Amino acid sequence: MNPNALSKLGLAVNHISVDCVVLGLSDSTLYVLLIKRGVDEKGNTIYDYKLPGGLIYTDEDLDDAASRVLQELTGVRNLHMMQFKAFGSRDRISERDAQWLQESLDDNVKALVTIGYVALGRIGRKLNLHNAGNEVCWVPVNEALKMDLAFDHKTIITEALKAVRHNADADPAVLYTLLPAKFTALQLRMLYEFIYNKDIDVRNFKKKMMQLAYIEPLNEYEQGVAHRAARYYRFNRVKYKKSRRGTE
């Protein structure tokens, strides 16, 4: 289907898009991946930010569309995308958003239902930062929620965070995709503290952590730090899966 053909006939069509909330951890801050967007308003170009997202093709699986869109816009590949919610309120498209859709799609878009996907990644991952003229950047989640975002992308980010929390209960493995392959006990604990938004006792945490067979201590330690060097651990996916046979 060619949307342009339809719009030239003056017909509005229902569109389905996917929006990707990609989260990354650095030090003690959680970041989200955003794209800078320029909109012409009375001759002036105004910039704001949006989540990476785009229309799905007619014959495309939802999950495939999410991966494709993310890759096209940011160059990020092979990230496990998790569907968490669909958004379709009538008021999710502002006047500015409508204008941007018109400019960038040359189409008469009336309603836009979007399926939200969330992914957790390592922030060190290289991005095609100017892919297709888009400026891609990591923004701390707390700041992003205070910014002027496109559509209802603030809502989408908030819902994505909720989904991650719920999911981490059921399947903690997703959390390790946020950490580097080798991580310290502190990093892991800070991640849990962020996700569950509360302080965790150091000793109790270590105790629980050590009785998880899938967290393996390495014989490697931090280097050049101005205090006692912390040990590194790694996540063993095979042992993790074994430990969860019979769950769910």
Added chain:
Amino acid sequence: MNPNALSKLGLAVNHISVDCVVLGLSDSTLYVLLIKRGVDEKGNTIYDYKLPGGLIYTDEDLDDAASRVLQELTGVRNLHMMQFKAFGSRDRISERDAQWLQESLDDNVKALVTIGYVALGRIGRKLNLHNAGNEVCWVPVNEALKMDLAFDHKTIITEALKAVRHNADADPAVLYTLLPAKFTALQLRMLYEFIYNKDIDVRNFKKKMMQLAYIEPLNEYEQGVAHRAARYYRFNRVKYKKSRRGTE
């Protein structure tokens, strides 16, 4: 937008539909609301079942569409519908489904993304059982999953049940929409046993139940039963909300 106009031009469009999984409890069995569907195959009409569902309008909220579709097809109103997942695999439309879409919509539908909604209701509720030529009926969930259902509706039902389980953890209030206003301890316990799919100790359950302020014992008892009469309880929504300040 008029989909027929598009299909006459030979264009396929992306459609978005909602499908409603309405669950109801009766005695110790959970039922799901299905609609009988007739499909012509080589001149013979073959019947199978589908979930109540339909296309959303161009300017409609997703949540509104779910309520509307359910009401149009079954006459059920004012049920709290909860969105739980979107389904958009390419293989969710079989040949028979495609034929049925053609017949009932007179449209050239290529792909169909559907948003799944789940609602819990009281099974006693009156239904317009033959609304718009549709036969609407309650089918025990276990049986429904063994039947020949349209599209990927089996998957949708399974996912809906998962969603209800997860949701009941976070917010048990939804469970009380399955029960009559006045219920016995046995009814409540059986509901929990069904949702969590395991036996629950009578005394431990009662103990926990009694320390929930929002479950109020009434001075009413069963009548005319061939054994000691069970006490009735009711769910107090106000106390429930109060007890959950600061959660989430």
Added chain:
DNA sequence: CCAAAAGTGTTTCTCATACACCCATGT
């Protein structure tokens, strides 16, 4: 030697579980 973070055990309490007998009512 001082600052900064790592590492390490024990006690207490709460909550989940397991379990058996008497009571009220209709037939």
Added chain:
DNA sequence: ACATGGGTGTATGAGAAACACTTTTGG
């Protein structure tokens, strides 16, 4: 009287939470 389901308390164990000092390293 008997069959049927309603109603009740206690003891045990596992896991969560609270809590403070010593160790290592660089500056």
